[in-house]
Amino acid sequence: MNHGAMMPPTRGRTLMRSLTRRSLLGLTTAAAVSGLAACGGSSSTPGGSDTTYSAAPEDLTAELRYAIWDKAQEPAMQKIVDGFTTKFPNITVSIDVSEFGSYWTKIQTEASSDSLPDVFWMNPPNFQLYAQNEILMPLTSMVDGGALAKENYTPAVWDLYRLDDVQYGVPKDNDAMAIWFNKKLLKEYGVDEPAEGWTWEDLRASAEAVVSGSGGDVYGFSGPVNSAGNHSWYNSVHQAGGYILNEDHTACGYDQPGTVEGVTFWRDLLADGLSPSIKQLTDTSFDDWFSSGKLAMAAGGTWQTQPFLEALGDDLGVISWAAGSAGNQVCVSGLSNVMPAVSKNPQASMAFLEYLGGEEAAIAQAESGVVIPAFNGAADPFYDSIETLDLRVFEDAIAQGFSNPATKNTKEWQSVELEMLLPVFTGEAEVESTCEELFTTINNLLAKE
Structure with a gap:
């Protein structure tokens, strides 16, 4: 139910283009x-x-x-x-x-x-x-x-x-967000269950071990990176010391080194085959990958407790997010x-x-x-x-979380944000140049609000 700016189907993913008490539904x-x-x-x-x-x-x-x-x-x-x-x-x-x-x-x-x-x-x-x-x-x-x-x-x-x-x-x-994991899969591929205080490096090592041990039949880690920033890269951005919007939500932070690092974290997971691809995540949601036993660890939220429990039973585990260089804080909504x-x-x-x-x-x-x-x-x-x-x-x-970034026209700038970042996550665009372009584009949109 959900965290802010972008949300997966049950928690807030909608492109609201118009709203009025009269006939304005077709307007931009x-x-x-x-x-x-x-x-x-x-x-x-x-x-x-x-x-x-x-x-x-x-x-x-x-x-x-x-x-x-x-x-x-x-x-x-x-x-x-x-x-x-x-x-x-x-x-x-x-x-x-x-x-x-x-x-x-x-x-x-x-x-x-x-x-x-x-x-x-x-x-x-x-x-x-x-x-x-x-x-x-x-x-x-x-x-x-x-x-x-x-x-x-x-x-x-x-x-x-x-x-x-x-x-x-x-x-x-x-x-709030955490990382769900499949105890049975981790044990099967010789990976220790994550413990509090773990880091990005620990998460990546576990994901690599799962992919290697399964011969590529099971992915290591993923989340809704194809659709919901506040459930994926917004968290890693803050964990690396960056931000999406400043404190008064008047300017974006895509020029910050930590923001670039947080986006790169997900780009690398996808590029190295540790996560299903963007196309695969679009065809089959990450939570279905996890529930079906084809994904060992998943970035998810409180609202997935019961569905994941029904799918995995006692094999389900949950742990705080792995920490980046600036902590393990997550989006709260x-x-x-x-x-x-x-x-x-x-x-x-x-x-x-x-x-x-x-x-x-x-x-x-x-x-x-x-x-x-x-x-x-x-x-x-x-x-x-x-x-x-x-x-x-x-x-x-x-x-210890951070508030979901939102403004008057959240959906407008988030639509642009996702559209520009998807080519990064598919390997068709560079992280740095895209973040530079996002910095200018989103700030221009915010200035018009």
Whole structure:
């Protein structure tokens, strides 16, 4: 669910080219942003006059639609809904589950006709575009009224859904990265299981031993380098001392030596045959390679815990990322719950948001073993949910991680970024010259935001 700027299918990979409450779906991103500024709701009274938070009475009556995109989380979301409707028996909440791609198509279409769900999931790549154009309800009155408090949540996730000092999202979960490994494969090819404190060099040596020992039948290490930077090279970039965007997200860091080194790390893995090729990863996702026993180690996230466990059982292991010259920090992200600026049921929607952002809902998420809640102190049931796995590696990753890089038009510059880096990963372009070109190109795009 997910980390930021780019995401694999279940956590946020979508090319959002337009969004408006009128018929602007065919426009380019730049034109859509201009159109949204004209078509969005009033910033002073978004969604009408009755938008100020007040505690909902227990007999409040409403019918709410809650839109999500992850089928694996539906049972936990239903448990949360059941808890909420116990407190508010006259409110009904229907869960609307879509596949990730169709979810965003539906959200764009509904935004154009003021028919958005009462509450719905939001991810970092799309947040600023929706918020800037007044599609989302500011939650200032909930913060001022004590229904939401920053200190209750992971700071990085809270800040991801804050724009111009206004909070728009209620943090739902934490995403963090680690390295999953297949114990059986490592043992079969005489490779020791990785231990905390391992390095890039250790990872590469293990990957080489697997490929050599299997005669090339099994790959050593991979990740979604063909589609998701924040789950692959963004991590190695920071681990080498570079960065994708500077601290205030106004300039990119593709001119930094550490950034070049972090991209080179993945280029070399691919060039040396330690990972499936870009074409192979496009045809068959890295997680399918790993689940099928054809990949010994995989860069993955918290949301893959249950799928990988189902595939490998007790042969599954997890470890913190291997360290580069500047550490082993990884991208930290997460989803939030939001409501539309034009709301048919503002008081009931805010009551549901308040419940979704509370400890009871957070514990229900943690107990599902699918995601780590963003509510502080509620994650222990997740970390302790599987005796054979040390899931607290994710706790450490969240504590020392960096925020997912995002701007108003994240999808625009990330599309260019991926398009330019794929030839590097296929061996058709040089790392240094491509990074130089990316530095200029992305900075030009950022200057236009």
